[in-house]
Amino acid sequence: MFWNKEIETLSRKKLEELQIDRLKKTVKKVYDKVPFYKNKFMETGIKPQDIQSLKDVTKLPFTTNDDLRANFPDGLVAVPKGQIIRLHTSSGTTGKPKALFFSKKDVDVAADQMARCLIMSGMTSEDILQNMMTYGLFTGALVMHYGAEKVGCLVIPAGPGNSERQISLMQDFGTTTLHITPSYALYLADIMESMGIDPIKDLKLKRAFVGSEPYTEETRKKIEALYDIDVYNSYGLSEMNGPGVGFECGEKHGMHLWEDNYLVEIIDPQTLLPVKEEGQVGELVLTSLNREAMPLLRYRTRDITSIIPGKCPCGRTHRRINRITGRSDDMFIIRGVNVFPQQIERILMSTQRVGKNYQIVLDALDDITVRVEISKDMFDGNMEHLVDLQKEITGKLKAEILVTPKVELLEPGSLPSFEGKAKRVIDKRKL
Amino acid sequence: MDAIKQISIFARNNPGQIERITHILAEQKINILAITIASSGEFGVIKFLVDQCEKAYECLKSEGMTVSLNDVLAIKLTDKPGGLYKVAKILRERKVNIDNAYMFVQESRKQGYLMIEVKDINKSMELLKGEKLQYLKKKDCYPRTKKPVKSSQSGK
Numbered sequence: 350m351f352w353n354k355e356i357e358t359l360s361r362k363k364l365e366e367l368q369i370d371r372l373k374k375t376v377k378k379v380y381d382k383v384p385f386y387k388n389k390f391m392e393t394g395i396k397p398q399d400i401q402s403l404k405d406v407t408k409l410p411f412t413t414n415d416d417l418r419a420n421f422p423d424g425l426v427a428v429p430k431g432q433i434i435r436l437h438t439s440s441g442t443t444g445k446p447k448a449l450f451f452s453k454k455d456v457d458v459a460a461d462q463m464a465r466c467l468i469m470s471g472m473t474s475e476d477i478l479q480n481m482m483t484y485g486l487f488t489g490a491l492v493m494h495y496g497a498e499k500v501g502c503l504v505i506p507a508g509p510g511n512s513e514r515q516i517s518l519m520q521d522f523g524t525t526t527l528h529i530t531p532s533y534a535l536y537l538a539d540i541m542e543s544m545g546i547d548p549i550k551d552l553k554l555k556r557a558f559v560g561s562e563p564y565t566e567e568t569r570k571k572i573e574a575l576y577d578i579d580v581y582n583s584y585g586l587s588e589m590n591g592p593g594v595g596f597e598c599g600e601k602h603g604m605h606l607w608e609d610n611y612l613v614e615i616i617d618p619q620t621l622l623p624v625k626e627e628g629q630v631g632e633l634v635l636t637s638l639n640r641e642a643m644p645l646l647r648y649r650t651r652d653i654t655s656i657i658p659g660k661c662p663c664g665r666t667h668r669r670i671n672r673i674t675g676r677s678d679d680m681f682i683i684r685g686v687n688v689f690p691q692q693i694e695r696i697l698m699s700t701q702r703v704g705k706n707y708q709i710v711l712d713a714l715d716d717i718t719v720r721v722e723i724s725k726d727m728f729d730g731n732m733e734h735l736v737d738l739q740k741e742i743t744g745k746l747k748a749e750i751l752v753t754p755k756v757e758l759l760e761p762g763s764l765p766s767f768e769g770k771a772k773r774v775i776d777k778r779k780l
Numbered sequence: 781m782d783a784i785k786q787i788s789i790f791a792r793n794n795p796g797q798i799e800r801i802t803h804i805l806a807e808q809k810i811n812i813l814a815i816t817i818a819s820s821g822e823f824g825v826i827k828f829l830v831d832q833c834e835k836a837y838e839c840l841k842s843e844g845m846t847v848s849l850n851d852v853l854a855i856k857l858t859d860k861p862g863g864l865y866k867v868a869k870i871l872r873e874r875k876v877n878i879d880n881a882y883m884f885v886q887e888s889r890k891q892g893y894l895m896i897e898v899k900d901i902n903k904s905m906e907l908l909k910g911e912k913l914q915y916l917k918k919k920d921c922y923p924r925t926k927k928p929v930k931s932s933q934s935g936k
Contacts, residue, residue, distance in 0.1 A: 730788025730848035732818040732825045757822050
């Protein structure tokens with residue numbers, strides 16, 4: 350099912366024509382209306398008319414978090430104040446929040462692309478959405494709310510917390526769809542169990558949109574099993590309208606990123622050049638193509654992902670990105686090669702017979718050691734199998750990061766475990 | 781022909797590992813009959829033949845160790861020149877390949893046993909049928925395991 354079949358399945362050629370048209374308009378607009386961008390253009394000697402093809406995007410300046418903070422509160426707004434109808438903020442880990450402004454059209458575009466996402470997941474106007482995100486300055490709850498209303502669902506604006514009330518809302522109104530954080534979804538299942546409620550038999554849930562916090566594929570599968578529902582990954586950021594920038598279709602293999610609204614680049618965060626091939630891992634950079642109040646050029650999301658090459662069986666032509674696997678700030682360089690811990694993690698996770706915990710040690714001689722715990726259940730007492738495993742991991746890692754690592758196999762439980770954000774990289778070179 | 785159980789433990793190659801394991805076995809009054817260590821740089825596999833293998837397995841596991849229990853053949857050797865040669869010749873004739881082997885001597889050098897690890901224990905036992913070989917019997921290896929082994933240590 351499609352919300353806007355024409356746009357969602359537009360041929361690549363037409364989609365790119367639309368992109369270049371919108372890119373030119375956006376560039377001209379920020380040049381004329383936003384002194385910050387005009388100054389940046391002047392510094393680099395770029396003029397709006399230099400942008401003639403999509404490839405020319407690399408001539409444009411980047412916009413960073415710091416730029417947003419430096420222009421706080423409204424330095425990047427490109428429309429008269431009277432046209433702004435909504436403020437959202439995005440908190441940072443340091444300093445002031447980022448202020449994001451929406452015009453009436455921006456709110457509508459955000460809701461419209463959210464509606465595409467919801468229909469893509471199989472929702473219809475018959476569905477009942479319980480929106481358990483925080484309503485307020487964050488974009489999460491409100492953009493979802495507006496998108497679901499566009500679809501015509503019944504929206505229950507529950508907000509987070511008060512688990513017993515959440516559960517009775519689900520029971521009383523026959524909620525079919527949840528918008529929830531992963532940790533709350535797991536917690537709520539425990540509460541249901543303690544209340545003697547079987548989420549599979551006693552509720553009518555079909556799906557959940559899980560987001561706002563990073564979570565793993567294993568967590569997705571766990572939530573799916575606990576509630577017997579489909580869980581869809583989504584990608585969004587307040588700087589680019591909030592949730593619904595990218596969303597999974599029924600294939601659940603990568604998130605379609607709405608390329609009529611965003612120009613997608615994947616760059617090497619060190620050189621700031623585009624990655625050489627489609628599919629390579631790097632930092633996601635987005636240029637808004639359809640934002641009125643606050644367009645942003647080449648916004649560095651700091652999110653690490655890659656484009657999934659090839660067509661999606663669902664028929665949508667908008668390219669898919671992989672699950673966000675980390676922040677570009679986590680990148681390290683070993684013997685001149687950029688490496689993301691997530692590349693190593695992906696290899697380890699795809700290897701049988703190793704556990705989930707690992708550590709990367711970089712030492713003074715620019716050597717990389719990957720320490721990984723073997724999986725307890727897979728140990729068969731055979732030394733040869735362990736040596737083979739070590740070789741297998743070494744070979745796969747070398748193919749991925751182009752440097753031969755030393756691979757150490759460890760006993761399960763011997764590496765420190767982390768509750769929250771894990772510290773995986775120990776860089777002894779900095780000492 | 782009995783297959784004998786052997787305990788294998790995965791361990792980092794650093795001081796104190798054997799101590800850690802043998803301490804647990806000593807506390808549980810498990811007797812070690814033979815030990816061998818295979819090492820590959822940073823890690824190794826320590827193998828034990830003990831008199832109460834199931835109990836040893838459960839204890840080590842509940843202590844959080846990475847343990848496995850495998851079948852091995854224990855072929856009796858006469859403790860005199862040519863004893864091992866005789867057995868090795870039969871193994872070659874029967875095309876039984878040795879993946880790993882070690883020996884242990886019992887009863888003050890009256891006789892020894894060649895412990896061999898093979899890929900497919902049942903096939904090897906089949907191949908060796910009819911040969912005049914003697915094997916360590918389960919009842920001699922595990923004199924104390926007539927009572928069912930308590931596995932209360934196994935956690936969940």
